Amino acid sequence: ATACGGQSGEGGSSAGASTLSVVNASGALWTCNFNPYAPASGQTAGAVWEPLIYVNTLTGKEKPWLATGYKWSPDRKELTFTTRSGVKWTDGKPFTAKDVAYTFNAAKANDALDSYALWGEGVLDSVTAVNDTTVRFRFKRVSTSSFYYIAGQTWILPEHVWSKVKDPVKEMMRKPVGTGPYTIGSCTPQAVTYTKNTKYWQKGKPKVDKVLYPAFVDNQPANRYLAQGKGDWGGQFVPNIDNYWVAKDKAHRKYWYPPSGNVYIGINSAKPYLGDKRVRQALSYAVDRDKVSSDAMYGYQPPANQAAIPTPTFKDWLDQAAVSKYAYGFDPAKVASRLQAAGFTKGPDGMFKTPDGKPFKLSIINNGGFTDWVAAVQVLTASFKKAGITVEALNLNGNEYNRRLSQGQFDLAYMSASSGPTPYYELRDVLYGAYAKPVGQDTSRNYERWKDDATDALIRKYDTMTDKQAQIGVVKQLEQVMLEQVPVIPVTQSVSWSQMDSTRFTNWPTKQNPYANPAPYAAPDWGVVLLNLEPVQK
Amino acid sequence: MRTLSSSPDTTPDPRQPLLDITDLVVEYGMHEPVRAVDQVSLRVRRGEFVGIVGESGCGKSTLLYAVARLLSPPARIVSGQVDFAGHQMVRLTEDELRPIRWRDYSVVMQSAMNALNPVLSIGAQLRDAMAAHERVPAAQMRQRSEEVLRLVGIDPIHLTSYPHQLSGGMRQRAMIAMALVFRPDLIIMDEPTSALDVVAQRSLMRRVKALQEEFGFAVVFVTHDMSLVSHYSDRLAIMYAGQLVELGPTREVFAHARHPYSVGLLGAFPSLRGERRELTGIPGAPPDLRHPPRGCRFQPRCPKVMDICREDPPPYQVGATELVRCHLYGPGAPEHQEPR
Amino acid sequence: MPRLIRRLEFFVVTFWAAVSINFLLPRMMPGDPIQQMMARMKGQITGSRRHSLEVMLGLNTHEPLWKQYISYWGQVFRFDFGSSITYFPDSVTSVISIAIPWTLGLVGVTTILAFVLGTLLGAVAAWRRGGVLDSVLPPVFIVVGALPFFWVGLLFLYVFGVLLPWAPIGFGYDITAGQLSFNWQTISQIVSHALLPATVIVLTSIGGWILTMRNTMIGVLSEDYVKMARAKGLPSGRIMLQYASRNAILPNLTGFAMSLGFVISGALLVELVFTYPGVGYLLVQAVTGQDYPLMQALFLLITAATLVSVLIADAVTYVLDPRTRGRA
Amino acid sequence: MSTDLSHTSGTGSTDDAATAVEAAAQEDDNRHRSAIGQLLGSIAHNPKALTGAAVLGMFVLVAVFAPLIAPYDPHATDYGRGVGPSGAHWLGTTTYGQDVFSQLVYGTRQSLLIAFLVGGVATVVSALIGVGAAYVGNLVDHGLSLLTDIFLVIPGLPLLIVISSYIRGGGIMVMVGVIAVTSWAYGARQFRAQALSLRNREFLDAARVRGERTSYTVVFEILPTMSGLLVANFLGAAVYGVLAVAGLQFIGLGDITSISWGSMMHWAENNEALQAGTPLWDLAPGLCIALLGASFSLINYAFDEVSNPALRPPRRRRPRPDRKEVAGANAVQQP
Amino acid sequence: MTAAATPPHPNGPVLRATNLTRHFRVGGRLGRNTLHAVDGVDLTIGRREIVALVGESGSGKSTVARLLALLHPVTAGEIHYHGRPVGSLRGRRQRLDYRRRVQMVFQDPYSSLSPVYPVSHAILRSLRLHRGDLSATERREEAERLLGLVGLTPPGEVMRKYPHELSGGQRQRVGFAAALACRPEVILADEPVSMLDVSIRIGLLNLMARLREQEDVSFLYITHDLASARYVADRMMVMYAGQVVESGPAEQVLADPRHPYTQLLLSAAPDPDAMREESGPDDYGEPPRVVDPEEGCRFRPRCPLAIPVCETVTPPLGELTPGHSAACHVAALHKSG
Numbered sequence A: 001a002t003a004c005g006g007q008s009g010e011g012g013s014s015a016g017a018s019t020l021s022v023v024n025a026s027g028a029l030w031t032c033n034f035n036p037y038a039p040a041s042g043q044t045a046g047a048v049w050e051p052l053i054y055v056n057t058l059t060g061k062e063k064p065w066l067a068t069g070y071k072w073s074p075d076r077k078e079l080t081f082t083t084r085s086g087v088k089w090t091d092g093k094p095f096t097a098k099d100v101a102y103t104f105n106a107a108k109a110n111d112a113l114d115s116y117a118l119w120g121e122g123v124l125d126s127v128t129a130v131n132d133t134t135v136r137f138r139f140k141r142v143s144t145s146s147f148y149y150i151a152g153q154t155w156i157l158p159e160h161v162w163s164k165v166k167d168p169v170k171e172m173m174r175k176p177v178g179t180g181p182y183t184i185g186s187c188t189p190q191a192v193t194y195t196k197n198t199k200y201w202q203k204g205k206p207k208v209d210k211v212l213y214p215a216f217v218d219n220q221p222a223n224r225y226l227a228q229g230k231g232d233w234g235g236q237f238v239p240n241i242d243n244y245w246v247a248k249d250k251a252h253r254k255y256w257y258p259p260s261g262n263v264y265i266g267i268n269s270a271k272p273y274l275g276d277k278r279v280r281q282a283l284s285y286a287v288d289r290d291k292v293s294s295d296a297m298y299g300y301q302p303p304a305n306q307a308a309i310p311t312p313t314f315k316d317w318l319d320q321a322a323v324s325k326y327a328y329g330f331d332p333a334k335v336a337s338r339l340q341a342a343g344f345t346k347g348p349d350g351m352f353k354t355p356d357g358k359p360f361k362l363s364i365i366n367n368g369g370f371t372d373w374v375a376a377v378q379v380l381t382a383s384f385k386k387a388g389i390t391v392e393a394l395n396l397n398g399n400e401y402n403r404r405l406s407q408g409q410f411d412l413a414y415m416s417a418s419s420g421p422t423p424y425y426e427l428r429d430v431l432y433g434a435y436a437k438p439v440g441q442d443t444s445r446n447y448e449r450w451k452d453d454a455t456d457a458l459i460r461k462y463d464t465m466t467d468k469q470a471q472i473g474v475v476k477q478l479e480q481v482m483l484e485q486v487p488v489i490p491v492t493q494s495v496s497w498s499q500m501d502s503t504r505f506t507n508w509p510t511k512q513n514p515y516a517n518p519a520p521y522a523a524p525d526w527g528v529v530l531l532n533l534e535p536v537q538k
Numbered sequence B: 001m002r003t004l005s006s007s008p009d010t011t012p013d014p015r016q017p018l019l020d021i022t023d024l025v026v027e028y029g030m031h032e033p034v035r036a037v038d039q040v041s042l043r044v045r046r047g048e049f050v051g052i053v054g055e056s057g058c059g060k061s062t063l064l065y066a067v068a069r070l071l072s073p074p075a076r077i078v079s080g081q082v083d084f085a086g087h088q089m090v091r092l093t094e095d096e097l098r099p100i101r102w103r104d105y106s107v108v109m110q111s112a113m114n115a116l117n118p119v120l121s122i123g124a125q126l127r128d129a130m131a132a133h134e135r136v137p138a139a140q141m142r143q144r145s146e147e148v149l150r151l152v153g154i155d156p157i158h159l160t161s162y163p164h165q166l167s168g169g170m171r172q173r174a175m176i177a178m179a180l181v182f183r184p185d186l187i188i189m190d191e192p193t194s195a196l197d198v199v200a201q202r203s204l205m206r207r208v209k210a211l212q213e214e215f216g217f218a219v220v221f222v223t224h225d226m227s228l229v230s231h232y233s234d235r236l237a238i239m240y241a242g243q244l245v246e247l248g249p250t251r252e253v254f255a256h257a258r259h260p261y262s263v264g265l266l267g268a269f270p271s272l273r274g275e276r277r278e279l280t281g282i283p284g285a286p287p288d289l290r291h292p293p294r295g296c297r298f299q300p301r302c303p304k305v306m307d308i309c310r311e312d313p314p315p316y317q318v319g320a321t322e323l324v325r326c327h328l329y330g331p332g333a334p335e336h337q338e339p340r
Numbered sequence C: 001m002p003r004l005i006r007r008l009e010f011f012v013v014t015f016w017a018a019v020s021i022n023f024l025l026p027r028m029m030p031g032d033p034i035q036q037m038m039a040r041m042k043g044q045i046t047g048s049r050r051h052s053l054e055v056m057l058g059l060n061t062h063e064p065l066w067k068q069y070i071s072y073w074g075q076v077f078r079f080d081f082g083s084s085i086t087y088f089p090d091s092v093t094s095v096i097s098i099a100i101p102w103t104l105g106l107v108g109v110t111t112i113l114a115f116v117l118g119t120l121l122g123a124v125a126a127w128r129r130g131g132v133l134d135s136v137l138p139p140v141f142i143v144v145g146a147l148p149f150f151w152v153g154l155l156f157l158y159v160f161g162v163l164l165p166w167a168p169i170g171f172g173y174d175i176t177a178g179q180l181s182f183n184w185q186t187i188s189q190i191v192s193h194a195l196l197p198a199t200v201i202v203l204t205s206i207g208g209w210i211l212t213m214r215n216t217m218i219g220v221l222s223e224d225y226v227k228m229a230r231a232k233g234l235p236s237g238r239i240m241l242q243y244a245s246r247n248a249i250l251p252n253l254t255g256f257a258m259s260l261g262f263v264i265s266g267a268l269l270v271e272l273v274f275t276y277p278g279v280g281y282l283l284v285q286a287v288t289g290q291d292y293p294l295m296q297a298l299f300l301l302i303t304a305a306t307l308v309s310v311l312i313a314d315a316v317t318y319v320l321d322p323r324t325r326g327r328a
Numbered sequence D: 001m002s003t004d005l006s007h008t009s010g011t012g013s014t015d016d017a018a019t020a021v022e023a024a025a026q027e028d029d030n031r032h033r034s035a036i037g038q039l040l041g042s043i044a045h046n047p048k049a050l051t052g053a054a055v056l057g058m059f060v061l062v063a064v065f066a067p068l069i070a071p072y073d074p075h076a077t078d079y080g081r082g083v084g085p086s087g088a089h090w091l092g093t094t095t096y097g098q099d100v101f102s103q104l105v106y107g108t109r110q111s112l113l114i115a116f117l118v119g120g121v122a123t124v125v126s127a128l129i130g131v132g133a134a135y136v137g138n139l140v141d142h143g144l145s146l147l148t149d150i151f152l153v154i155p156g157l158p159l160l161i162v163i164s165s166y167i168r169g170g171g172i173m174v175m176v177g178v179i180a181v182t183s184w185a186y187g188a189r190q191f192r193a194q195a196l197s198l199r200n201r202e203f204l205d206a207a208r209v210r211g212e213r214t215s216y217t218v219v220f221e222i223l224p225t226m227s228g229l230l231v232a233n234f235l236g237a238a239v240y241g242v243l244a245v246a247g248l249q250f251i252g253l254g255d256i257t258s259i260s261w262g263s264m265m266h267w268a269e270n271n272e273a274l275q276a277g278t279p280l281w282d283l284a285p286g287l288c289i290a291l292l293g294a295s296f297s298l299i300n301y302a303f304d305e306v307s308n309p310a311l312r313p314p315r316r317r318r319p320r321p322d323r324k325e326v327a328g329a330n331a332v333q334q335p
Numbered sequence E: 001m002t003a004a005a006t007p008p009h010p011n012g013p014v015l016r017a018t019n020l021t022r023h024f025r026v027g028g029r030l031g032r033n034t035l036h037a038v039d040g041v042d043l044t045i046g047r048r049e050i051v052a053l054v055g056e057s058g059s060g061k062s063t064v065a066r067l068l069a070l071l072h073p074v075t076a077g078e079i080h081y082h083g084r085p086v087g088s089l090r091g092r093r094q095r096l097d098y099r100r101r102v103q104m105v106f107q108d109p110y111s112s113l114s115p116v117y118p119v120s121h122a123i124l125r126s127l128r129l130h131r132g133d134l135s136a137t138e139r140r141e142e143a144e145r146l147l148g149l150v151g152l153t154p155p156g157e158v159m160r161k162y163p164h165e166l167s168g169g170q171r172q173r174v175g176f177a178a179a180l181a182c183r184p185e186v187i188l189a190d191e192p193v194s195m196l197d198v199s200i201r202i203g204l205l206n207l208m209a210r211l212r213e214q215e216d217v218s219f220l221y222i223t224h225d226l227a228s229a230r231y232v233a234d235r236m237m238v239m240y241a242g243q244v245v246e247s248g249p250a251e252q253v254l255a256d257p258r259h260p261y262t263q264l265l266l267s268a269a270p271d272p273d274a275m276r277e278e279s280g281p282d283d284y285g286e287p288p289r290v291v292d293p294e295e296g297c298r299f300r301p302r303c304p305l306a307i308p309v310c311e312t313v314t315p316p317l318g319e320l321t322p323g324h325s326a327a328c329h330v331a332a333l334h335k336s337g
Ligand SMILES: Nc1ncnc2c1ncn2[C@@H]1O[C@H](COP(=O)(O)OP(=O)(O)OP(=O)(O)O)[C@@H](O)[C@H]1O
Pocket: B028, B029, B034, B036, B054, B055, B056, B057, B058, B059, B060, B061, B062, B063, B073, B074, B075, B224, B289
């Protein structure tokens, strides 16, 4: 590997110490504030702060972390964690269950810290440390899906430090005290270095001594940096990556973009004709998902299925038979049959007219700031046009896009949703009627305002279950809703971006060994990855 | 070192010309050049006051700047010689010129407002002239500056003044003071008074004349105001369209102008005191120097034009004390009537 | 002295206008920063987090505009612009104060360099009219001046940073070195990182100064006082400096002052292209991140800097040009 | 005038254009044409202007005949992804499968449109405000001058960025408006200064004494004398417009789905065109912007040269056929 | 032809101004200094009369002409045209009529012609505005005639030239021709010959005299050149610092100047007929104070004859001999004494 020979000696780090550089367009300079509540904190979760349980979003597998185990009460209204003993905060104080209880109760006292609305939406009732190693969560209502947020996405903070902080929101935390494998070495707005926590509770780990995490506001400089072989671990869209990056060192440079969610066309069913499921189905048949994926995304984001199940990540959850039956894919004939059934007619120019004889015209709002989305929508409108539907692309400024999206002021909207360790999280985000607000009022989920009692019942049912097979059954029923009702049209799958160079570090997560989400911006996964990496011995 | 305070170290031979201009030709531009000075020959003796008059645009300033070697492109000296106190001015390089500039001859420009650097004080401008030529202690420079300002009637307070703080007349006098910092042999003055009021004009001229008589420098003085020069100059040169058409002692020229142009010029002067009589001007307009008329340049306007005038340029004719460029006085001229 | 009063009036009114525009502009724009933030975080923030963020950023209070305006003035006088939204909870003042040295160092130095070099070259070109310099510089810099400088930046970056990796391809210093400290090594690193963007800025902006200086200088050289200086037999160096250049520079001073004031925002695109952590970079971020407080403070800073530079230029002109003094 | 910004104006080209026009024409011997005609005539003799005009003319032709020149539909994505230059695709294709050359050709339209619109709008606004201030005088002058000075001091580019990020997708007209709003001030100052200098010119008084109406005086006496400034302003604003729009589109503001040079560069940059095998996608539009900008600047500069002969490069002396030097026939005799 | 003095206003004055005053505010909006350009000037121009207005540079001569041409509003005072106050002119027609009858030749020929039009522009516009009966060709012919009249030949060619192609003197004559175009009754000629070569200057002066004889045109002839004023004018007014200090028949004023400023002026005027005359006081002609002037004679600081009363009382213009007045305490004393 000659292409990356120049980088190893850089930086004057002490002999033998291994430094890993992360190249990720984080979008802002670092503030050197490592307060985990601050929206612009450095990347701390996973490296400095840790969760109770590591939940792998790609496999759904759980791994004991700061908790060695947990137990649901039979009525699912009580959850008890056993915390790990022998774990020390980096200032030497021991970690106990009290820290866990403190962390959750702080969010109860302060709305601003309640990141997952666990208190705000009436999920949790109380959190108490039973003893030094046991902490008990009492629920107001059953919500098994909250487990992911409680165990996997809440970073446990040291009570002895945070209880002295006056306003946790405004605290500028330069030297955070955590349990994680790393502490903050140095920080400037342009780069943060993480150094190894030598007293980390997982003995012998981490093996990477130092992590350099520069701040890239934009993809281009990050790509350039990566291309020069200065980075070991990339985390953004790299155009033409095979040519641009991999080709220069095929042996070491690998990328893996596991799908974790979908990018959708939201359909505002409040608009004329769009309330008709035949029209929505027609729209879905008019989407050339393959072309969007290949032309706008270099194929990096694979085409989605109408069931909205990212594959292969969640292939167990997919009702393949149902998907095949509907056979959503670019199919002008089906578009025509569905639309004609709904009373539409085809004009002499090949474009459809509404039942009252007017041209059928829609617009699609899009965030003009996302280059890949703009490209995708360009392909989309062309594909709609081919199928006989006029769709005008509105590439709006980010704010305007967000405003229209959250207030439901659109015909179609190109949009994404947030995902979790099972497809349920995303389906709920998109379909749950409780999130739907009347047009004109803000919402941050279910933008297309799908409201269907049967769907809502399914979503609630899942939330009471802990058995995976039962859950799959519910999700398959939700898939049926997607396929038949087409509330939204999944276009491409969204992926985690990750480029990995094994010249200096090996044991990266791979398709075969998906021990964590490989994206350097995924938390806490990136910490898990760092713990698994092995420096190459020189 | 020749300064005002030191006595003259040489007694120049008064008959030896100080400045000897021979057949000087100056043109502006490359294609279709304007021949602004054409075959001008002129001698100036030490201590002499020579006036040059002529209409606006006839080449007076160009002649002066050519002599002082201050022309800048597109003007250039095409041919001719200028001998100044033994220096062949036309051939000297800038570096060779520098030492004699200002020490041996100085120049008073047409417009003092523009000729004084607006951002330097009068004192600074006097000083840098001195510093350029000799090493003088600051105190002595200051003393000399005050001295020359007093000579021209300006309060030395104004050493620290900037040009815009002085009135037009004061600026002109400051220029003259500057020209006197060394005691040059020759001062070239280009319409130093034309921007001034008649009252100020007269005072200034008187002062110049007095200084000249005191220090004995020669003055070449350009104006288009005939009456001004009539009072102060020893000899008078009249220019027309780039050429010297008549040269002679001032009184002589005023009394017996020979060249028809000079005659016309003098005839067009209403008098302030004499009897009121109707005057006639010279019809026509000065020629375009880019396309001068054939033959004599004055020929299209000349009341006494002859055939030969339309063909041949007239020679520079010789009289006892005067020179005239006119066929009327040429050797092969038809019998010409002596004017008056 | 009426002149002074007029200047004061200008400064006060301009400052007021700038503050008011700063206040109004972001408020006239629809949209909301949290969604921007959520978008930037690539879905790391779930929808349910929205409320907590609103509370955190204090965006859930809705005062009437005039009240906001008044308290905004209070902030301006206290130099307290609150917390940045992008960099919450870091204060705007601290975010900006970190960026400013980089910009001042890069853009400030290059602006001055471009002015000094350009003015010198322009003066020399005019002085040696028709010489090699004079026939080569103007046409070359007319063309160079019209080049889109982000494009030049990209090309430079590609050629000197990527093809022949002579120069670093981003950042203000060698980030692998960790914390910045004051020693020769760090300084030389900083200089080497600034070299490429600096070259681009100087190249694309020097032309303007060369051309204006050359043109004014040519005008000045035909003035009688320059001729007079020659007549006085002054050495040419002195004529060029004391007589020609000094007078020719005067009309360019205000322009220079304004460009100095714009230093802070001026090389925005260059900073962006070169990932240079200066104020311009920050501004683009503030704009795209809908970071009102940061945007406002930056705007104000830029305007104030311009005003102050103009004030200084006024003072310098006052010193250099006696004509501006004498008049009552 | 209220502030001294205007007393020390930035460039040497802010000369009183009227005198400049005079001076220009003085040089030229074309007697019987109007001053503007003469100006155009002299520009035709200026190599810089000729170069600029030729380049500009070429772009105008390309823009007008874009559909004839461009071999393909610039939007179509059917030509192979990231293909290098070939006979079929002179400049290759983009990674989206579009023909780069066709995009370049169509992109000319927007850039030229912007150049001319920005030039026009900014010049009209500048002239209106500048001349208005000077002609009406007094309080109006004071107010407008202050406004001008404020706009001069308020940073234009950042303002432009803020506004255009807000109106993203608002189309090219909005862009033109915004650029004009942020760029009129400098011109207005020049117009005002010139109009003020005209106030002291007696030909306006002469027109009044003749009995002309005010409207006639403004339109037929004042404005024509400013033709030089009008043109210079137009050209300057046009260059600024082209560069500003390109810059904004480059950083992704403005309408990046339209076919233009700026958006081409934006897409090229986002797809790492330089290093991912399609460098012409990035280089060609940049070069075109540079060429167009340079052509405007060249014309502008040449215009300066023509209207101010002092700025012209001195011609080398041509050896002339030996003209018969009139023999200095007569020696000067000692009087 | 002899420019014999014609009796002053045979049929009453054409133009009469009383207490003509014009102040300019200088020094900015807050400065509020007042420049007294013209202060209380009384003036009459009779039919077929040439009145010379002489005086120092900046003494307000041009301002007087501009006031009469209605280019500046008056600060105080009144202008009567054939007995009718011009303030009572109403509507465009009446104003246009005044414009036709009272024309002005501007002082600066470099700025008084529009650089973008051929020099015929002003003449043709004037003909178009005031002599609507003429056809386009007639207008051209008339313009050519006028240019010929002022000695610009060949007129056909001169017409097509642009101002920059003409010399200052030529431009001055174009301005003169433009003023003649509408056949005015009065021409306010502001230094119309200052840039002319001596030889051509006299031609234009002769033209003025001829116009007066043949077409009954009156002139206000503003000049610095006392000799030319004497040559052509009937009456002469001498201005100093915004005020008329002496006025009377031209010949008489020059022969017997009563005001010390007139005397100074006269003594300074160069006269080739009187070579090397070295009399008169030395005076550099420092400009008088016209910004916020104080009470008292404005010439006082330069006056060789000043007496204490000059410090405090502004001398009125008093008649010394019939038709000849001067504003001087000393002169008045002499008269009475
Ligand atoms: N830079 C130039 N380029 C071309 N022609 C010029 C230039 N300068 C002067 N001339 C011409 O040269 C001739 C002589 O000019 P010069 O300035 O010497 O006249 P002058 O007698 O000094 O006039 P004035 O009394 O107005 O000062 C004029 O016809 C003028 O048009």
